[in-house]
Amino acid sequence: MSGTQADSTAALAGFVRRVRWYRNRLRAMSAGEVAHRVREMARRQVSARRLPSSVTAFDPGDMALPEWPGLAEGVGGLAAGTRLMTQWAAHVEAVRAGRFRFLGIDWPEAASPGEPPDWHLDPATGRRWPPDAWCFDIPYRHETDFGDVKNVWELSRLQYLQPVAAYAVVAEDDAAARLCLDHLSAWIDANPPYRGVNWPSMIELAFRVVSIIVIVTLLKARIDAALRRKIMRALYQHGWWIDRFPSRFSSANNHLVAEAAALCLLGSLAPDLPGARRWRTQGRRSLEREVLNQIAPDGVGREQSPAYAALTLEWLLLAGDLGRRTGEPFSGDYWRRIARAGEFLKWITDSTGGQPRIGDDDDSRVIGNGMASEDTINSVLGCIASACGESALAPPVPTAHLRNALFPAPVPDRLWPAGMRHFAEGGYTVDRRNRTGGVPDHLLVFDHGPVGYLSIAAHGHADTLALWLHVDGRPVLIDAGTYLYHAGHAWRDHFRGTVAHNTLTIAGENSSEISGPFNWARKAGARVLALDDDPERWSVTADHDGYLETHRVRHQRRVERTGAGRFRLTDSLTGAPGDHRVEIGFLVSPHFRVEASGTGFVIRDEKATALSIRHDGPLSGWVETGRTAPERGWHSPGFGVRAPAPRIVFAGELTTGTPVVFGLSVGEGQP
Template sequence: MNSLSRVWWTAKAVGWDNLPRRLLQAWRVRGGYLRRRLNPPDFSDEAFAAAGGAIEAHQGRLWARRVERFLPSPSPTTLRAVVGDEPWLNHVVRVAQTAMEGDYPYFGRWGGRLGWPPRFNHDTVDGADWSVGVHWLDSAFPPNPPGDIKMVWEPSRLSLAFVLGRAFARDGDERWARAFWQLFDAWVEQNPPQLSVAWACGQEVAFRLMALLFGAAATLGTPFATPARLRAMTRLAWQSGKHIQININQARMQGNNHALSEAAGLWSVALLFDELAEAPAWREQAREVLAAECARQVYADGSYVQHSLNYHRVMLDDLLWVVRLGELAHQPAPQPVIDALKRSAQWLLEMIDPVSGRVPIYGANDGANVLPLACCDHDDFRPVAQAAGYYLHRRRPLPGGPWDEKLLWLWGPGALDTPPQGRQPARAFHARVGGYFVLRGQQSWAMTRCHSYRDRPSQADMLHVDLFWRGQNVLHDAGSYRYRCREPWNHYFQSTAAHNTVQLDGQDQMVKGPRFLWFEWTRSRLLQFALSTGGRCGCFEGEHYGYRRLGGRLTHRRLLCRIDDAYVVVDTILGEDRHDVALRWHMCDAADAASGQTPERAPAPPDKAPGRGWRLCDDLTLSLIAPPGFAVSLSRGQEPPAVEGWQSRFYGLKEPCPVLSARAHADLPVRLVTLVAPTDSTLDFDPAHIFNPAAPLLLRGVNDAALADEIERTCGGRLQVSRD
């Protein structure tokens, strides 16, 4: 790619409409404007007093008014009714105790040794200590950073405040209140305004403020919430609002959830600290940003601009917070915020596994969980789906469970009195603007993606397929791991090779640019998406053109057909000449399998077509049928230089996972067939024309004439059924 093309794609990747913001930000940084506006003395206690910061004697009265406009703490009795003792012990008490013993929680999954009170600017992974006392403009983003900055941003989000506040609300044990205010004191002491990397990102400032407000409100009536501490908390809220207001252009130029989060932070300060002189102006600025960004970032079908399920949750948490605080303060959120919340909630409800609450680990996953208000695993999305779904209809969309705690904190005990809707996800769901397609059986469901990018992509994963079976994510995305680490890991998890799709010539579907950017964005076309009249068969077919840059009009076409709870995947690679072809399936591992078994060879009955059957779990088998000359193999935890067989369900952690692949240097066109079916399924393929891309695929073992008719009609002739 020549220099001119790289410049063009860089501009497209950051967004043509955001170029003026980018140029403005570059001038503000390089010209010294931002340094002058974010001058530490301007955030001092004297500056706070001049902005309307009240003296200590008035803090009790002001905070009593604040909590009237904040999320009320549920009664201990109500909390116990929603969450049993065992999940509470595991997800709240032990987390708090472990943190106070020096192992701080990271990304909802693992702990790092920070001591107590925590050393917030210490990176426990890379062993680095980030600078304090130096302006973040000089320390946060050096050419050779000492480590992944997210490893110090994560503890400074102070998500532990949610744990401590919830613990005190239920148990009334003052050690939790004492610990919260110790946490607050330590953070303030270690992070003077603008003089640590914790101030480098306005989104981090907003998340921290949300957590602190929750903890302060929950523990307000304790002797640890002294007038001096309450004034310090008010001062930090003012400092946070001032920082966000000055530098929100940095967030808006990114065109992603940063702008929503920072506007949510500014909205919080304006509504809850209305004695501050800047509060009215901040409220209107937050209102303007929220309205504009919601209209742009949340697509008309409810899917999200960042192509990520985890960032979809971040967006929903931001909007739930904004809407609820607005209701409590009698300041309704802008209508575009409400509309975006409703359509994005509806979209998410179609993407959740009804057994486990998990969603595909699709797209970038930085481990964020903005409002961790339920005793559920980090990757369980039922808390946010229940809360957002309730906002849609003022009824719970999901059955009751510990995930109701988040709903309780946001909307109070009255929300729990509403009966669950008994809602069932659609058998065939499409969000065509975002390019998401879902097919559901009685015990399974599959998601795939077919999209021509209109906004910056994060991973090279077009036509990837995720499959859930009885709550297990049996075929999955590899995840993200970390945003900054050594190669090849920095690139691997974003690459085509880390997804359940076809790779050609060892290349990604797009050209990798610097940091988070991709060039030559994938274009795709939907060929068909249908559900049979009887509902027993659903069909998706689409193709993408990401490899056209390699010559020969290369096209990857994928057919995904659901027949009851069996799935047929037909991959056809169209084009000319010989190319390296690799099809991969990332499979569940022993730790994720209900049977506790690692995927193993399952011998195919003699009457089946040539192929290799692999047992995904006790009652589900995958058969990968490849033409002669293809090598079919299983890899797991293969180290550099040829990385293969890894997954990262949680930020900062990677672990081996089995990957089944079929590879060859083959003449095009070529066709590969995958069948995922229950072990008692009779489905099979006629071997006569199975590898001929021009011929229909002949399916055997369908012993129901009505179902056979459904399959042929729904798949538009791509699949035909043997009537022998």
């Protein structure tokens, strides 16, 4: 095939993907949202033709830079944390040397020390996103010639400059301060409004607003008049754009919280900017509403992703803390709901500070410690304990972080909830136990909730009735993870799909039908049929309708605690009589090995047995690792990373009404 033919084929494929995406997106929209999208499209077209000079050439005059109350003093107080300072010092040297690594991908090293990175370079392919194109004309969702757009966005969040600024002020390092400000100035110069790939997503602007405010708060004394005007102009252009294109309707998830928080922060800290008063007022109003919308009364994040719950909570914490510091506190309901979210996160936190990676997890955070993946959930949980004055919410393992400049690190709480807790609104049952009688501590989570939030459930997975298990603070039965977003294509579908999760699938089909990287054509609806909340011998029976339309049956799963460290899982199909080809999978952490044992398997490492699984039913069992066509036995330990992992699978013909029973035994005991 010639180059021209290949280009034509790629262009056609891209066009087909765009058409399919718009079709599927429309299916998820209400009539009101369709009208909103039409108006939004009109605003985009008007903006492309004519932007007000009051925005593009905004003159801030002598307007003061924003200053985050308490941040500089808090950063100074972190100086005693030598480990954190050592980490920041190494980070500064990496930035100075031009060594950038985000999401598992290395950027080309800078030609000379201190040189800013190429803000439009896709490090996965070496291609450059068009820097001068109108931002809404760049089809970043459908491109096949580039890697995931999240790569270039991650760099342009400018979060890597936050610890550079913190180190500069604590170490009194003028060279580090200049390095930070040079990079900030270079970003503004290379990204004129509203050109290039760094402008079409409002949540990316929200992240950048916070980064800029952190930087200028810490380095205010080193910013001259010319740079001050440049920064204030850029902040106004960010705020104006976020305000002009808000996330609404099916997009009103964590994006809406981020945008509202950014406008609230910017409006509060830069009150002389045009529109600042309205930004502050509307941002606060949105946050007061969304904390109740996006966090269930029992504390579960509605997006069905602990990582995204932590991200949403970080935005809420930052805005709420600023309100306290400026004499405009948020309501009691606001803080109570945040505290309830902390309770849920504490319940699903194991003895070493880890959580099941349910739903999407892309390493997003608002305040950053560097370029590497971070233990964000643990850190945010500590911030909740600090902000809400509830020491019992403190995580078991301390995580030193730049966030502690605003939220002093609480004393680690080595005591955690024990027993069984049923989160009815959020849709999880959690069992966690301390080490006792030779049985190691363990955490089990059972999912009987919705797929995700709003009509598109963007960050949920087809994991209905899945379970996760940690033993001795180590993940054993794991979630497959996320891997990639827009650039993932078939792999994105796999990692969201049912076969990648610890549940049952019929004929290899997903319990919820995928229709794009952040959309669903059909979502499984789960319901709890029976609950016995006896803390010692509890049981939960739930089912879902994900296969009702295609196979005329429901998947029913009963999970029960039968003794110390022992559980029984019973899977069955209810509905129309018939035989169905099923798989029931258990994805195992690659840090363990899996060995056949009788009618089941034993999961162990070089030291001890973590879990034994016994099977009683008509299915055959085996282990598969790193299989392709079809994909089986993979996990993603971090965004952009894919690796094999052993998957225990039981498969065969299952007749409606026939139970499949699994005995699970934690530690050395027999199930």
